[in-house]
Amino acid sequence: MIAPMPVSLLINGEPMDAVVLPRLSLADFLRENLKLTGTHVGCEHGVCGACTIRVDGEIVRSCLMLAVQAHGASIETIEGLSDSGEVADLQAAFRQRNALQCGYCTPGMLITAQDLLKQSPVPDRAAIRQHLSGNYCRCTGYQAIVDAVEATAKARAGRSA
């Protein structure tokens, strides 16, 4: 086994130093080392999207990235995005529309939806479905999620108009 390596990174804005095994996935690092359990692990092979986080502003599957690869990066998880209020309106729309049932996909779904809304202010339903198509939800059938994202996009567009 290769020896532990030091990493320094920003987690939700806080500087963090750690020593980790090179094989440790970023998802496991967040969950097990930092106790940021809002990042969920569903498939551990990059298909389900439950572990989606933001790395330097881009959405990433944290199960497909090693913790050591995040050296020097800025990591944002659902805990950070919640506390900053960045996705508060999206979360409110999810609550209002019951766009979550068990909630296990929800952090990844919110982060992916927010990514879309940053790129494309008023996406149509097909574009929303397309952008979320890497995030698996077994409970809702997706329609409520699409509705919530669409409603948030329209509300944001209305505010900025």
Place this chain on the structure above:
Amino acid sequence: MTGSAMDALSVLDRPNSYIGKTVPRPNLDRLLQGRGQYVSDLELPRMAHVVFLRSPHAHARIVSIDADAARRMPGVVAVVSGRELETVITPWVGVLSHMKGLKSAPQRAIAVGRVCWQGEAVAAVVATSRAAAEDAAEQIAVDYEQLDAVTDMRTALDPSTPIIHASLGDNLAFERALHAGDVDLALSGSDAVVEAEFLFGRHTGVTLEPRAVVADWNAAEARLTIYQGTQAPHMVQNIAALHLGLKETQVRVVCKDVGGSFGIKVHIYADEMATYALSKLLRRPIKFVADRVESFNTDIHARDHRCKGRIGVKQDGTITAFEIDDLTGIGPYSMYPRTSAVEANQVVNLVGGPYLTQNYRARARVVFQNKNVMCQYRAVGHPIACSVTEGLVDLAAAKIGMDPVEIRRRNLIADDAYPCTSPSGMKFERLSHHASLTKLLQMMDYEGLRAEQAALRGTKVHRGIGIASFIEITNPSAAFYGVGGAKISSQDGVAVRLDAQGSVICQTSITEQGQGSESLTAQIVGSVLGVSMDRVRVILGDTDNTPYGGGTWASRGAGIGGEAALQAAKVLRANILDVAAAILQSTPAGLDIAGNSVVDAIDGTPRIELSELARIVYFRPDTLPPGIRPELMATRHFVPRQYPFAFTNGVQASWLEIDTETGFIKLLKHWVVEDCGTIINPQLVDEQIRGGVVQGLGAALFEKCIYDERGQLTNANMADYLVPMSGEMPDIEIGHVVSPTLESELGAKGAGEAGTAGAAAAVANAVNDALRPFGVIITEIPLTPQVILTALGRI
């Protein structure tokens, strides 16, 4: 209960009632902010992690296990074999006495001597981290002697096929035959008889959070606490105690947030039993979380059926008889404790259920195989029964040249014919097939779609419409499991109390996995008490802190748990009014509760806030009149007694387009009309149906556990096993007809499985409708491009 004004007014009609209203579920922010507590998230002091070494073979004798090297690996606490674990936990047999003839062999927490499916655990490695346990598991050397694997259900009963469990005598787990009316006479008097064989892909639940358990044996307390994502905490308590030689009081089951269940998490799995036993053996908390490959290899599979069906029809459209011969392979053991005979049994119960004919013959055979175990998954048996029934009805319609809607109109049981009994003995209290169909046709503009379909045919665009009527079993009484000897409660209990600040604490035995159990309980209790929902706190999922009950499965939470909540809240309400009358020198009948206050029953004038009443009761009982003994906590239990099951009904329609060059199907739209009785929260009901439909659409188009002839599961990962994603799913429009059950005051029947019951049937009928110009009929799901192109003769 006293004769208060409340008695005259139904709880459903009270002012400010939450019943029938869309309100957001309480406490969603926890999940929205990533601050839920799933079992996967849980850590306890001294906790170790277990990883199971699993058999790579479908059937093999275990010659030897050499774990010396593994035991020397860093972080390893113990390597435990099946033989060692047998000293702590006893084997089990998954049978129920009312399933006559059902047999199975003793199953162990970890295999002893022999493995019977690829994925069965042969050793447990416990270490300080999961990674360390996985490293050590790689160092275990197991010497296997491979045995012939029984994989094809069609030959499982042949004399030349090896018998998996010699002590059972054959590979037949269960057989049921039923004959009602006179099928032969009916068929011989028919103008046409159509038959087909319907094939269903074996698929699985794919909960996003895999199965997870933390077992914590506290040797000093002689008590085991099990943290588990389960739908039935009291069932887990009973089973764990039984097989570990404990009293039920020595076992506590705690279930917080659960990342999806759908029936996958209502069973007792061998690896979970092993985890309980390892905690007792090693005297420390042990955590097991399945990884995704393990989930595919060990979470129960479902729906592996081949069902031959026949239907007789007269030229006027009258359906004369249904006949089926169903065969299903369940893996090497009948699952514990609900058994693996239930799905086939349901198929027999449900085929032909929406229709008038009383001529029905059925046979179902359930056989053992060397594949993963099969058992109850959302809508148990319903998708099979519905696909066979509705497929046959469409075939009959096509044969006599009748529109699929017309043949249903002529044969669905009339809405005023209830109560009535089906040929399989199912008792229907009140269904609404015709009203539902009428509503569906309006919603979808059936005539308009037919015109559009015809117009597009000319441009080589092949669209199809599929209709599927269905019935759904809900609210099971003791007839489901209790009478067969299983300690699975069919009743549920709710305790409601007013706390010292006038808020309401409600403990219920139903559980939450996202359906909205917490919300429906708070809505009912708040409505009955006259208290706002933000004052109601619901506690679920803890055998130490809730009344005894069944949990959440079989679409029973609202119908059974909801009624218990209603009845408990009524008692508490009466108790509050008794105290209020004493304090206010009034009478209970002259008072009501509304807006968190006791009010004048006539004019609604507030008389005393509940917080003030509670303050007096709890802190100044000395000021109450003599003889008044306030009881601000009430408990009630409920179980259906009149009907063994409630039945709901509905109808679904699919509108889709097939690319006959590629075989790809595009789902354009899906409609459902459903009658679940009283609707407590319209949004939650609709979302249950939508989610259920999409699980049915997954089965229709994508999902299949592909085994090779040696019993190897070849697609045990999410890249190769396809599930529905947002891009392929249609918008789903939902309508309702409401026929409340009179068995309860609430009238709710349940809505959890209706979507899954009929979705695949609607899609399959739409595919055949789209392909009608090509003269092909497909009676197989999933309807993959390969299946479509093969039927079209393109490959």
